Amino acid sequence: MTSQSIQAGTAPSSDQIRRAPKVLLHDHLDGGLRPGTVVDLARDGGYSRLPETEADKLGVWFREAADSGSLERYLETFSHTVGVMQTREALVRVARECAEDLAEDGVVYAEVRYAPEQHLDEGLSLEEVVEAVNEGFREGERTARLNGHRIRVGALLTAMRHAARSLEIAELANRHRDQGVVGFDIAGAEAGFPPTRHLDAFEYLKRENNHFTIHAGEAFGLPSIWQALQWCGADRLGHGVRIIDDIEVAADGSVKLGRLASYVRDKRIPLELCPSSNLQTGAAASYAEHPIGLLRRLHFRATVNTDNRLMSGTSMSREFEHLVDAFGYTLDDMQWFSVNAMKSAFIPFDERLAMINDVIKPGYAELKSEWLFQQTASTSGSMTAED
Numbered sequence: 001m002t003s004q005s006i007q008a009g010t011a012p013s014s015d016q017i018r019r020a021p022k023v024l025l026h027d028h029l030d031g032g033l034r035p036g037t038v039v040d041l042a043r044d045g046g047y048s049r050l051p052e053t054e055a056d057k058l059g060v061w062f063r064e065a066a067d068s069g070s071l072e073r074y075l076e077t078f079s080h081t082v083g084v085m086q087t088r089e090a091l092v093r094v095a096r097e098c099a100e101d102l103a104e105d106g107v108v109y110a111e112v113r114y115a116p117e118q119h120l121d122e123g124l125s126l127e128e129v130v131e132a133v134n135e136g137f138r139e140g141e142r143t144a145r146l147n148g149h150r151i152r153v154g155a156l157l158t159a160m161r162h163a164a165r166s167l168e169i170a171e172l173a174n175r176h177r178d179q180g181v182v183g184f185d186i187a188g189a190e191a192g193f194p195p196t197r198h199l200d201a202f203e204y205l206k207r208e209n210n211h212f213t214i215h216a217g218e219a220f221g222l223p224s225i226w227q228a229l230q231w232c233g234a235d236r237l238g239h240g241v242r243i244i245d246d247i248e249v250a251a252d253g254s255v256k257l258g259r260l261a262s263y264v265r266d267k268r269i270p271l272e273l274c275p276s277s278n279l280q281t282g283a284a285a286s287y288a289e290h291p292i293g294l295l296r297r298l299h300f301r302a303t304v305n306t307d308n309r310l311m312s313g314t315s316m317s318r319e320f321e322h323l324v325d326a327f328g329y330t331l332d333d334m335q336w337f338s339v340n341a342m343k344s345a346f347i348p349f350d351e352r353l354a355m356i357n358d359v360i361k362p363g364y365a366e367l368k369s370e371w372l373f374q375q376t377a378s379t380s381g382s383m384t385a386e387d
């Protein structure tokens, strides 16, 4: 074995994982606040319902409350984050910090989603909500740059699946299309709220040649994925992890894909997989048993995502650390996931290609070549007697 192949097989260090260029397609703005910011905004805005008012304790509270085994109970924790995100200043701050935190974690491109209809309680209009969040993202990109990080953040506008504003939100997304909004999504409790309730919104977006993803196949299985793709025409699947129910693995290791799983793989439908979130809502039992291992082996268009950094106490680097531990992934695997995600982003093709060729691949090449220079250092004088 050459030293290069030995090196290629080694697990990346935490520091390498953090510095590796990562691409994030599924992250909720209202699920990623810093605990200290929730405390500050609650105090300044007179929000008195927080279960804890000390930042560290509140962070723990969110993780524990979200660790419920049920999507519905997991979603209840959002009343507190949404509760403190009702003013322009609060939205700008949360969006700015989001971009800064992602950049600090080595994310170079992110699509961050939120539901504008949830931020109208104190009189903001839908337009003002979108403008405030966009302003925050631009500020965050600028501060990140000053700190030596490069990141691009696009917004996805989410409509809540139990509500009835999806067409209005789809129109809002379309109006802001060239101003920071790159697509549309629906989220919220899945069981009982099929995506076909929002067909008019999806048909409108298709007529406008716009892009959308749908939360499907998280808490509910194949029928939800099938509807999202074949009735609604989703470009990507938010989670989509239950596609595993259409894949049979025999005792001898041979694999058989059903019609829907074949379709998803053949058409390269991106799966926005969120391992830690799935563990909390009960969609997967452990990292090692998470379907991402099989889906990656079978070459589905799998991507790694955070979903809700606050509720899961996670980051892109943490998600990759868990996957490196569970599946022995290397920098090559990380690059594969990152390129997959970048290919699946909603920005124009030429920009995606430039991100892949000029940012992502050179970033991994740099990390993968580090061992060469470590060896030079040891051969040029740092060897000890035992060497």
Ligand SMILES: O=c1[nH]cnc2c1ncn2[C@@H]1O[C@H](CO)[C@@H](O)[C@H]1O
Binding pocket: 028, 029, 030, 031, 071, 075, 078, 082, 113, 114, 115, 118, 158, 187, 188, 189, 215, 218, 277, 307, 308
């Ligand atoms: O994993 C999820 N599945 C479904 N809905 C979610 C998930 N995470 C967050 N939200 C919902 O999306 C809204 C807008 O960001 C959040 O307020 C939350 O209710």
Ligand SMILES: [Zn+2]
Binding pocket: 026, 028, 187, 215, 238, 307
């Ligand atoms: Zn989500």
